Amino acid sequence: AGGLSSNxxxxxxxTTRGExxxxxxxxxxxxxxxxxxxTAHLYLFCLQSNGKATLLHPVEKDGRLFQGKHPVLxxxxxxxxxxxxxxxxxxxxxxxxxxxxxxxxxxxxxDLPDRLxxxxxxxxxxxxxxxxxxxxxxxxxxxxxxxxxxxx
Numbered sequence: 001a002g003g004l005s006s007n008x009x010x011x012x013x014x015t016t017r018g019e020x021x022x023x024x025x026x027x028x029x030x031x032x033x034x035x036x037x038x039t040a041h042l043y044l045f046c047l048q049s050n051g052k053a054t055l056l057h058p059v060e061k062d063g064r065l066f067q068g069k070h071p072v073l074x075x076x077x078x079x080x081x082x083x084x085x086x087x088x089x090x091x092x093x094x095x096x097x098x099x100x101x102x103x104x105x106x107x108x109x110x111d112l113p114d115r116l117x118x119x120x121x122x123x124x125x126x127x128x129x130x131x132x133x134x135x136x137x138x139x140x141x142x143x144x145x146x147x148x149x150x151x152x
Contacts, residue, residue: 004131009140010037013103015148016080023149024092030148031090032056032081032101034073040105040140042073043112043130044081047100047123047145055116056090056101057081073105092150100147104130107139 005011015022016031024030034042044057058066073079082088104110110133112120119125134141 004135004141004143006135006142007107007138007140008038009040009105009107009142011035011040011042011103011105011142011144013101013144013146015146021147021149023151026092026094026096026150026152028092029089030092031083032103032146034079034081034103035077036073036075036105036142038075038140039072040107040142041071041109042079043104043106043110045102045104045123045126047102047127049095049097049099051123052121053116053123053126055112059088096149096151098147098149100145102127102143102145104134105140105142106134106137107141108137110134 012035014033016033032044034044036042042057043055046054046056048054058071060066082090110130116126120129
């Protein structure tokens with residue numbers, strides 16, 4: 001799905017099912033496909049129906065923000081998140097409902113805490129903070145989101 005874009009950077013986000021609002025039954029694995037129109041830093045967040053935010057990419061095994069140099073994704077190269085080598089799987093489970101996943105591409109790394117806690121864990125606050133960082137720069141910033149439904 002398309003979304004916000006500045007300075008010519010664009011990100012495309014879908015699920016591996018390719019549907020606009022895919023439905024996942026309990027226990028089914030969820031994967032996302034992300035593409036950029038030029039090389040940039042990529043972040044993926046789950047904006048949960050309860051108002052909380054979770055970082056999905058790039059993460060360490062314990063769920064913290066990746067602690068090395070933030071990886072970049074090349075132009076046109078699709079990335080599947082999580083892929084087969086990831087230390088985690090995304091599986092549909094309770095509480096069921098609608099979840100929004102937000103892909104963010106930035107020409108420079110975003111300044112994020114190691115863990116999304118306090119105000120950073122609030123989905124609306126997180127989106128506001130990362131937009132201020134990304135849009136204020138001249139290196140490019142883009143967003144795309146996809147909604148998915150989970151249930152029994």
